[in-house]
Every structure is written in structure tokens, then in C-alpha cells.
Amino acid sequence: MRHGNPGLVPALRDWIRRQPRSNSATYWQVEAHLRLAEEMRTEPDLRQECLAEYRWVLKHTTPRESQQARANAGLARLTRDSGFHYPGTIRRDAWGALAELPREMDPASSMWKWITVHHSAMPVSTKVHENQTVGHQAVRAVQASHMSSRGYGDVGYHFLVDPAGRVYEGRSLKWQGAHAKGKNNVGNIGICLLGNFENGPPTRQAQAALHGLVGSLRSGFAIGATRVVGHSHWTSTKCPGRHLTAVLRRYR
Numbered sequence: 001m002r003h004g005n006p007g008l009v010p011a012l013r014d015w016i017r018r019q020p021r022s023n024s025a026t027y028w029q030v031e032a033h034l035r036l037a038e039e040m041r042t043e044p045d046l047r048q049e050c051l052a053e054y055r056w057v058l059k060h061t062t063p064r065e066s067q068q069a070r071a072n073a074g075l076a077r078l079t080r081d082s083g084f085h086y087p088g089t090i091r092r093d094a095w096g097a098l099a100e101l102p103r104e105m106d107p108a109s110s111m112w113k114w115i116t117v118h119h120s121a122m123p124v125s126t127k128v129h130e131n132q133t134v135g136h137q138a139v140r141a142v143q144a145s146h147m148s149s150r151g152y153g154d155v156g157y158h159f160l161v162d163p164a165g166r167v168y169e170g171r172s173l174k175w176q177g178a179h180a181k182g183k184n185n186v187g188n189i190g191i192c193l194l195g196n197f198e199n200g201p202p203t204r205q206a207q208a209a210l211h212g213l214v215g216s217l218r219s220g221f222a223i224g225a226t227r228v229v230g231h232s233h234w235t236s237t238k239c240p241g242r243h244l245t246a247v248l249r250r251y252r
């Protein structure tokens with residue numbers, strides 16, 4: 001790990017703590033928060049604190065344009081990278097993913113600002129609860145249909161959730177998703193719950209997994225509660241079904 005000056009992080013934290021609280025930050029206060037964020041950027045354990053520092057800079061009205069640009073660039077780099085990992089996520093090799101086709105995808109070009117939830121509209125056997133390969137097969141089927149019928153470079157969603165509450169790694173967050181129609185995909189994380197929720201709600205396990213994943217994505221990427229939406233927010237579609245749409249409303 002790069003660490004130019006090991007004493008710098010505690011010294012900056014300490015200096016910042018001793019500054020008087022006021023709504024208008026001085027140039028040097030902003031500079032201290034920026035330097036602190038830049039020192040912490042490469043340390044995974046300090047990611048949350050680093051995000052908070054950049055956000056602090058952007059929230060203050062006094063920073064100079066060059067400082068704002070540094071904060072924006074730092075935040076974009078942090079939130080764009082694929083360093084995000086949700087504990088317990090089933091990796092692509094474990095569910096038997098086909099290799100992604102980079103030439104058919106667009107790099108994630110902006111910060112993640114939205115989370116859009118879908119359903120697969122296909123029933124999943126209740127055997128999924130005791131047999132994880134049923135879940136793997138369902139995820140492979142979604143990927144295969146996206147790649148062969150729609151010509152996508154990978155499954156269109158970044159995450160999938162099965163009725164047993166397993167979370168699957170979909171398309172890497174290095175890439176923009178393909179789930180919300182054209183430009184709507186920019187900065188938009190796609191999650192698909194396996195099943196059809198027009199006639200009944202997702203299982204309790206799937207709802208709990210969705211809730212945990214969405215919470216983690218929201219805090220990792222600073223996404224507001226009102227920006228967690230169903231597919232029908234973007235276009236005229238029944239997706240993600242009446243019952244899942246009602247579940248999402250409770251997130252607000």
C-alpha cells in the first residue's frame with residue numbers, strides 16, 4: 001500500500017477536529033479534508049471515511065472550483081471502481097457464468113446514482129431452497145437469454161437474487177448495466193429478483209437479501225432512498241411486478 005507519510009492521516013484528522021465549527025469553511029479547511037481523502041483513497045478499510053471527506057468538501061459552498069474538481073474526481077474514482085463486494089455474494093465462476101464480452105459493453109462512466117430493481121418474470125422451482133444448483137441454473141438462463149437473444153456483452157443486471165435469498169454477482173460494476181433502456185442505464189445499478197411478482201410477493205428470504213444488498217449499495221455509493229426504483233419507473237412495463245413494486249415503496 002502506498003503511504004507517502006504515515007503520520008499525515010492522524011495529523012490531518014487532529015487538525016480538522018480542532019477547527020471551529022462554522023458553515024463557511026476556509027480554503028485551508030477544505031484543503032485539509034481533501035488531502036485527508038487523498039491519503040486514504042488507496043486503503044480499502046478507510047473507504048467509507050474517504051467518501052465522507054469528499055462529500056464534506058462538495059457540501060460546502062466555499063471551496064474553490066479546483067478543489068471541487070478534485071473532490072468530484074476522487075469521488076468518481078472511488079464510486080466507479082468494482083471494489084464493492086457484498087458479503088456472501090456467489091461469484092460468477094461459482095454459478096457457471098459465460099465469459100463477458102467487453103466489446104459489447106460500455107465502461108461505467110459516471111457515479112452510481114440509481115438502483116433499479118427488476119424481476120425475471122420466470123417462475124423458479126421451490127427446490128431452489130434446498131438445492132443451490134437450481135438457483136445457479138436460473139441465473140445462467142437469464143445470462144444466456146441476454147447474451148444470445150439480445151446480443152448483450154453479459155447479463156444485463158449487476159446483481160441477481162434467488163428465492164432462497166442467495167445474491168449472485170452479475171455484470172461487473174466496471175460496466176454500465178443493460179436493464180433500464182438506453183441512457184437510463186448510466187449510473188444505474190441493476191438488480192434482478194428471480195421469479196414473477198405480479199401474482200405474489202417475493203419470499204421473505206429474497207426480500208431480506210434485497211434489503212441488505214440495497215442498503216449496502218446505498219451506503220457504499222451514497223445513493224438516496226428515493227433513487228431506489230422499479231423498472232417501471234423508467235418505461236412502461238409490468239416489471240418488477242405489482243407485489244415487488246409495493247415492497248420497494250416501503251424503502252422510501
Ligand SMILES: [Zn+2]
Pocket residue numbers: 117118119179231239240
Ligand atoms: Zn425489468
